[in-house]
Amino acid sequence: MDDLLAAFWAYERALAANDLAELDHWFLDAPDTLRAEGDNVLVGHAAIADFRRGRGGAPTRVVERVHVVRPAPRVAVVTAETRRQDGTRGLQTQVWQHTEAGWRIAAAHVSAVAAPVPDDRPDPAVWRVAGPLAQSSGRGALAHVRTAVKDLFAVAGQRVGAGNPVWLRGARTEEEHADAVRRLLDAGAELTGIAQTDELAFSLAGTNTHYGTPANPAAPGRITGGSSSGPAAAVAHGWADLGLATDTAGSIRVPASYCGLYGWRPTHGATPTGGLLALAPSFDTAGLLAGDPGLLRTAAEALLPATETFVPVTGLVVDAELVELAEPEVRASFEAACRALHLPLARVSTGVAEHLDDWFAAFRTAQAAEAWQQHGAWITAHPGALAPDVAARFDHGRRVSAAQLAQAEQVLSDARKVLDAVVSPGTALLLPATSGPAPRADAPPEEVEAVRAATLRLTCLASLAGLPAVVAPLLRVRSLPVGLCALGARGTDRALLDFTAESRSPAHA
Structure with a gap:
């Protein structure tokens, strides 16, 4: 298995570099070698090489999963699930044959699935208060980043609703932003609105009996997960770039999983919780949701202490x-x-x-x-x-x-x-x-x-x-x-x- 995967990743590196000689090397030099994409089938090593030279590279993508099946000795089928920068998903299936020179591709099929058309209609179950409630300063690492804030954090001039209308009616108007909200705003973020939560954050479903269930654009007809259901749905729909949320038992990680997002639950106590309505303080954390891992990392920097010792994951x-x-x-x-x-x-x-x-x-x-x-x-x-x-x-x-x-x-x-x-x-x-x-x-x-x-x-x-x-x-x-x-x-x-x-x-x- 190791030598097969090494060959697969060497081929991927050649694709990334558009190294034509290396690409020719990995395709089996035979007259019946196949490459198929869409309605076009190329037959023979020479035809495939000519195609590579003529197309001038391919769209940037990431390989997200690799599946391997060994149907016979010296033969392997490798299917890679891919995603392009525009959100388009695709599959690349290769039949690898083990020769005297090592593994070579005898047949390949490439397919792409069009990215879904975004639905820009607001879901009233997502927002308790639509904004923007605070404009971006235009300066800082998070300049113009649209941020949805879970309805547990204090927002100056607003009440904390906690996912329950009875709680909301008795809540006072907040005079100051919660510490985490203020730090994101200081880094240039825009406060797009206050997003719904499960009642008092004590759920993982995202199904609020009072305000409804937010639609999950990544899995239509299915729940978003909670209790950070509102911020997750807002980011998944593209109505916000970043979600400020909480995670006590999984309330960031579950919506991230269900909605196809990146989510971060920080080390307990590493991010500020001043102005946050608690559920279980020994486990409560203030974290983030995003559609992009780079943005998640940048936004986390606004919340983390400067004293953390850095040891890379190896x-x-x-x-x-x-x-x-x-x-x-x-x-x-x-x-x-x-x-x-x-x-x-x-x-x-x-x-x-x-x-x-x-x-x-x-x-x-x-x-x-x-x-x-x-x-x-x-x-x-x-x-x-x-x-x-x-x-x-x-x-x-x-x-x-x-x-x-x-x-x-x-x-x-x-x-x-x-x-x-x-x-x-x-x-x-x-x-x-x-x-x-x-x-x-x-x-x-x-x-x-x-x-x-x-x-x-x-x-x-x-x-x-x-x-x-x-x-x-x-x-x-x-x-x-x-x-x-x-x-x-x-x-x-x-x-x-x-x-x-x-x-x-x-x-x-």
């Missing part, structure tokens, strides 16, 4: 037992995406899976207890204000005893020590960001809850340990996006963001 780790938590099609796409990465990858048994049920239970106990501590008085004073599923999560927190909370906190303390040993500086643990693609918007509640529970087993690792995680839209299940999550050591946010951006370096078709 190695990747995959634990098969953790990957098994995802659905079979997700696992297959995950393996294909791993083949398209350019860093050494070690397959190890971290031992995390054997503890995961206990860790997950402790995390849910501690999160629910803190959520009740934050909002229990308000919920008690406003019976019936919350949707039944959200109310049930808070009620679980109400019933957590002091002894149960102390025991959960001890389990989480032990878990952090284990995970700190797994992801040392310079290493990233790769996982599927969610257990599957986005559920259908009309799925029954019990199905959505089952998907939520399965996904939380993947997302809770970064949350319970306070570790940084970056999601990239590198997996595909049929036509639906699923994110690949890179989990790093605490305090290595910049390195993790750089790894994500650099892993998408373009090649040529």
Whole structure:
């Protein structure tokens, strides 16, 4: 397998450089070698070489996933999933034959799928307050970057709605911006509007019973994921370039996965949370969503402390037992995406899976207890204000005893020590960001809850340990996006963001 993939990537480098001699080298020098694209079929090595010389290069693209099938000895079929800069997706399938000189391409087929036409009609379930609410200064690294702010952050002159109309009616008008909002504005960003959230941010579905379900343009008819549903939908639609959001148990990572976006959950405590309505402060973080990894990295710089020690990611780790938590099609796409990465990858048994049920239970106990501590008085004073599923999560927190909370906190303390040993500086643990693609918007509640529970087993690792995680839209299940999550050591946010951006370096078709 290694020599085949080495040949494949050598061919990709030749494409990127438009190195005609090298391209001729990798195609089998035979009269029946094939290359097909659209309705055009080229037969023979000489005809393919003439085509290469005449077309003058090809559009820039990135290879996102690589699939390999070995149907017979000395024969391999390699299919690469690609994306061009304009959003067009394509497939390149090659039949490789092992000769005395090594692997050579005996047949190739290239296809492209047109990028979807953007829908510019605003979804009223996305915005609670449409803007712009603050114009860009025109200066700074984020000059003119349109930013959607989740309706948990204070925005001067506005109220925090928290995804619930009863909460909104009782909220005061904010006199100052939340710290994270102010930092983005100071870097030149434009505040495009206040985007909806799930009720009090205690959900992963993005289905708000009061304001509706935002449309997911990356997966029509399916949910966006929550609780950062509004910012995710705004960025996915192209109505905003950047989403300022929160992640407690996966509320950035899940929408990023479902909507085909890049998402960043920072090291706990690395970004400012002043002026943010809390859910569970031991796990709450302020992070970002974007459609471009370079913008995500630039915007993160406005929120991160200047003192972070930088150790670049030089190695990747995959634990098969953790990957098994995802659905079979997700696992297959995950393996294909791993083949398209350019860093050494070690397959190890971290031992995390054997503890995961206990860790997950402790995390849910501690999160629910803190959520009740934050909002229990308000919920008690406003019976019936919350949707039944959200109310049930808070009620679980109400019933957590002091002894149960102390025991959960001890389990989480032990878990952090284990995970700190797994992801040392310079290493990233790769996982599927969610257990599957986005559920259908009309799925029954019990199905959505089952998907939520399965996904939380993947997302809770970064949350319970306070570790940084970056999601990239590198997996595909049929036509639906699923994110690949890179989990790093605490305090290595910049390195993790750089790894994500650099892993998408373009090649040529």
